[in-house]
Amino acid sequence: MNFSRLLKTTSALTSRWLCSGRFQSTSAAAQKLVDVSVDSKTGVSIVSLNRKPVNSLSLELFKEFCGVMDDLESEKVRGMILKSSCDNVFSSGLDITELYPHPDEDRFHAFWLWFQETWIKLYGSSFPTVAFINGHAPAGGCVLAISCEYRIMLPYYKIGLNEAPVGIVAPDWVVNSLKSVLASRKAEQLLTSGRLLDTQEAFDIGLIDKIVNNEEEALARSEEFFSTFDNVPKLARALTKQQVRKNEISKLIKNRSNDAKLFLNHILRPETQKIIGSYFKSLKDRKK
Numbered sequence: 001m002n003f004s005r006l007l008k009t010t011s012a013l014t015s016r017w018l019c020s021g022r023f024q025s026t027s028a029a030a031q032k033l034v035d036v037s038v039d040s041k042t043g044v045s046i047v048s049l050n051r052k053p054v055n056s057l058s059l060e061l062f063k064e065f066c067g068v069m070d071d072l073e074s075e076k077v078r079g080m081i082l083k084s085s086c087d088n089v090f091s092s093g094l095d096i097t098e099l100y101p102h103p104d105e106d107r108f109h110a111f112w113l114w115f116q117e118t119w120i121k122l123y124g125s126s127f128p129t130v131a132f133i134n135g136h137a138p139a140g141g142c143v144l145a146i147s148c149e150y151r152i153m154l155p156y157y158k159i160g161l162n163e164a165p166v167g168i169v170a171p172d173w174v175v176n177s178l179k180s181v182l183a184s185r186k187a188e189q190l191l192t193s194g195r196l197l198d199t200q201e202a203f204d205i206g207l208i209d210k211i212v213n214n215e216e217e218a219l220a221r222s223e224e225f226f227s228t229f230d231n232v233p234k235l236a237r238a239l240t241k242q243q244v245r246k247n248e249i250s251k252l253i254k255n256r257s258n259d260a261k262l263f264l265n266h267i268l269r270p271e272t273q274k275i276i277g278s279y280f281k282s283l284k285d286r287k288k
């Protein structure tokens, strides 16, 4: 099966959840959670996550993001830069209120399938992708960044997969995305310790590719990355990228519902709920 057909393949059960209108945004006038603009100099699309205050990743944000990715695929854009419009935070990871306290099972199932869909579309996109990490990128924020092809980060922020200390176990598609960026041993150390790295440490181990001081420099470095493909036929580039990433994506596509069930079972365990609950409380208490 070719890759674009594979990307469209979802089991009947999964389609039912993804196509269901049950979890629509409540108001048509609701603010956009994902903004898109085009850099007029380079023709590159800039996609900004816009769920204030910290871009925590909700079902509605994932849905909107997937719609944007579909549009960019059909417009055959030259490239995409993913960034944040929140101050100091690229994304604070999954919205903890989707996980705690005791999520509604139907909503959680849909939430997780849309998270998978986001990863499938971002990791498997035909066009080149850059993450401009213009703020902290813990947990799910880091997952978005490592799903892109190239990472550029501002100094003095933190990035990493801190799920283990929060009682959450990484699914294999997240582990494999990290292993596509870092050697297996480094990936394991980062995941099992759950340590967040500052920008310089992330650069030193190869988790990010460039450090920049401002957005202007980020656009210039992104352009250098995109222009490395200027003499490569678009289709050949896209199919080559997808060939490299195909195994992880097809494994998830075959196992989506089960992956959601496994994660939900883990999240619903009383010990896990307890750890997430005290973590969430400590986040709130920090400000008191």
Ligand SMILES: CC/C=C\CC/C=C/CC(=O)SCCNC(=O)CCNC(=O)[C@H](O)C(C)(C)COP(=O)(O)OP(=O)(O)OC[C@H]1O[C@@H](n2cnc3c(N)ncnc32)[C@H](O)[C@@H]1OP(=O)(O)O
Residues within 6 Å of the ligand: 053, 054, 056, 057, 088, 089, 091, 092, 093, 094, 095, 096, 097, 136, 138, 139, 140, 141, 143, 161, 162, 163, 164, 166, 168, 169, 170, 171, 174, 191, 283, 284, 287
């Ligand atoms: C190993 C991979 C495994 C699986 C992959 C998929 C699973 C992922 C699981 C997750 O992603 S769980 C989420 C993990 N996220 C975090 O641990 C980050 C938590 N947040 C922070 O550390 C900080 O908020 C920040 C450094 C991102 C930003 O700090 P600051 O600018 O000082 O903002 P506040 O902390 O004051 O946050 C403002 C407001 O937002 C609430 N909030 C923050 N993060 C989340 C979140 N992820 N979900 C829901 N809500 C969040 C925070 O409590 C504040 O709320 P107030 O009501 O106090 O205003």
